[in-house]
Amino acid sequence: xxxxxxxxxxxxxxxxAIASLNCTYSDRGSQSxxxxxxxxxxxPELIMFIYSNGDKEDGRFTAQLNKASQYVSLLIRxxxxxxxxxxxxxxxxxxxxxxxxxxxxRLQVQP
Amino acid sequence: xxxxxxxxxxxxxxxxxxxxLSCEQNLNHDAMYWYRQDPGQGLRLIxxxxxVNDFQKGDIAEGYSVSREKKESFPLTVTSAQKNPTAFYLxxxxxxxxxxxxxxxxxxxxxxxxxV
Numbered sequence: 001x002x003x004x005x006x007x008x009x010x011x012x013x014x015x016x017a018i019a020s021l022n023c024t025y026s027d028r029g030s031q032s033x034x035x036x037x038x039x040x041x042x043x044p045e046l047i048m049f050i051y052s053n054g055d056k057e058d059g060r061f062t063a064q065l066n067k068a069s070q071y072v073s074l075l076i077r078x079x080x081x082x083x084x085x086x087x088x089x090x091x092x093x094x095x096x097x098x099x100x101x102x103x104x105x106r107l108q109v110q111p
Numbered sequence: 112x113x114x115x116x117x118x119x120x121x122x123x124x125x126x127x128x129x130x131x132l133s134c135e136q137n138l139n140h141d142a143m144y145w146y147r148q149d150p151g152q153g154l155r156l157i158x159x160x161x162x163v164n165d166f167q168k169g170d171i172a173e174g175y176s177v178s179r180e181k182k183e184s185f186p187l188t189v190t191s192a193q194k195n196p197t198a199f200y201l202x203x204x205x206x207x208x209x210x211x212x213x214x215x216x217x218x219x220x221x222x223x224x225x226x227v
């Protein structure tokens with residue numbers, strides 16, 4: 001079983017809609033998670049970090065963590081064409097474990 | 112400015128050759144990583160190092176080798192044993208924390224390797 005699972009997509013939403021990206025994880029010991037955005041041909045960049053159950057909001061982005069159900073999600077409100085990218089989920093990699101990433105979900109925002 | 116520098120940005124390799132990808136960071140991070148990314152795919156871990164002079168294999172280490180002689184540097188050699196090396200290679204670093212695990216990973220700009 002992979003440590004992190006994501007739907008590869010593409011997830012297509014119209015401009016202005018809410019995009020919902022999901023990630024499930026297998027290690028119940030994972031305490032916190034990163035969401036990265038990767039534009040085509042570029043390196044990933046951090047957009048959100050969440051370490052407690054519930055929601056964390058930053059501008060148009062909201063990360064949600066549910067440790068009981070072992071999933072973490074990213075909501076993007078008022079989606080823009082510039083949000084079109086691949087979104088990667090990663091647990092924090094506690095201890096000596098390396099940072100591992102989900103396979104990513106490709107988001108397409110249609111103008 | 113602090114960051115991670117990968118070089119070269121583009122690299123062409125003839126079949127049977129070994130090539131080395133450079134990764135240097137001045138963030139004073141203890142942990143460094145190499146990932147491979149194929150078109151439309153996620154990041155797959157090749158090797159990682161949590162401290163100088165120590166490194167561990169990731170999920171796809173076969174055909175690759177690394178060294179970590181200095182904290183700032185973590186070069187990756189793609190050997191001739193790697194039969195399908197054409198890919199986008201990303202180097203990253205982070206700082207292992209005491210409670211919440213690693214801090215965020217900072218990435219270099221990547222090296223695009225092509226076999227010719």
